[in-house]
Amino acid sequence: MLRMWLQVSLLCLSCLTLPGQSQGQDRASLRRSNDHSGLCHYTFTVASPEESSCPGTSMKPEMDGVSSRLTMLEALVSRLITGVDGGPRTGTNGEDGVQEAYSQVTRERKQLEQDKERLNGQVQELQRRLAELSQEAESLRQRPCQQTDSSGVTQRDSRPASDPALNGNGAYQEMKAEVKELPASHLIPEGNHNFTGCGELQSVGDPVLHRKADGITGKYGVWLQDPEPQGPQYTNKTVWRIDTVGKDVRQLFAYEDMDQLSQGFPMKVLVLPEPVESTGAAMYRGSLYYQRKRSRTLIRYDLTSESLASRRDLPHAGFHGQHPYSWGGYTDIDLAADERGLWAIYSTSKAKGAIVISQLDPESLEVRKSWETNIRKNTVANAFMVCGRLYTVASYTAANSTVNYSFDTATGAGRAVAVPFKNKYRYNSMVDYNHAQRKLFAWDNFHMVTYDVRLGRASDDRS
Incomplete structure (x- = not known):
């Protein structure tokens, strides 16, 4: 214009x-x-063209x-x-700006249309999968149950899906009400009354969160329940907790049960006679077992009398960073309890960093017997004992790690295994086994979690 x-x-x-x-x-x-x-x-x-200058008074009309x-x-x-209205004219620059804005709007519209098509495709795919799952569920509901008779032959249950016995209604509920509990001894096969249910580790479940520590002192710690409590004062439901971050760790917190732990209010706080080193403590038969700070000395603290019951040095054991787990934390000596008793997991100069397992006397802390494995302690994240077998965890930070090694104290043989193990919060500093509950207790980056474990039947008679 x-x-x-x-x-x-x-x-x-x-x-x-x-x-x-x-x-x-x-x-x-x-x-x-x-x-x-x-x-x-x-x-x-x-x-x-005619005048060289303009005379001041002779300008023509x-x-x-x-x-x-x-x-x-x-x-x-x-x-x-x-501009006619007093505003500035944009001219060519204004036309270019309008054209650029129009182009941008066109591009955004095209992108939105593409996103819409993509989302529509995802919705259709989800609808298709939902229809397939619904058909599969309906097929499973219509399929008769399989049963095995006394001869081992598989039979099919010909009852319709509407049978009350399958839906848990009517006469089936009355039959359930008449079932009586049987003593555990009735379930043990004849001639095998010493069977403890021990076996090799088959699987470790997903972690279940019970509480998250509040302060920085709770980044590492120990939390346990006694699998074999002594006396009426404390039970197998009592939860024990030690926050192990600090220069002088002595406080032992007692909670009545898991619910009280989740609320964060202990029913009692005990002061230990000696400071605690790291996260290798264990709870067993009414006593807390732990390593004294900056030493190879083991302490047994009696919970009933609230006093030091016994102490003893673990011969030749490395301590305070000589042979820790891969995550560090002065985890040189790790105490553990299982179906077979009380154990110490550590290493010595003679073993050159390989894991040594010693079975301890629960009263005197004296070493009864020791085994040397062929896996180095600083290459694994943690370890625990189940049915007299040592198991090690490969990583303390990998979300999907494994239990990667097993050593059987009954045969003296070790082997590689691959049982999935999850570090949900990516910094697992403590793993201990509770044989009464068949659970692993762990402290994963401020989080107190448990894992259900499944054991296979033992291949040999370990009773």
């Missing part, structure tokens, strides 16, 4: 040229400049008319530049 108006203006200027001045048109010029207020003015100049018309033209050009 501005270009068109300038062309019209130049045409007008050509019309304003006086007769007889056509010879001077070759020397005509159009000048643009700002005045004192910043407005742009256009000035058209034509040299006279025709020149006065030309000057007047030039002034009007300048005002017209000024209005064209600033």
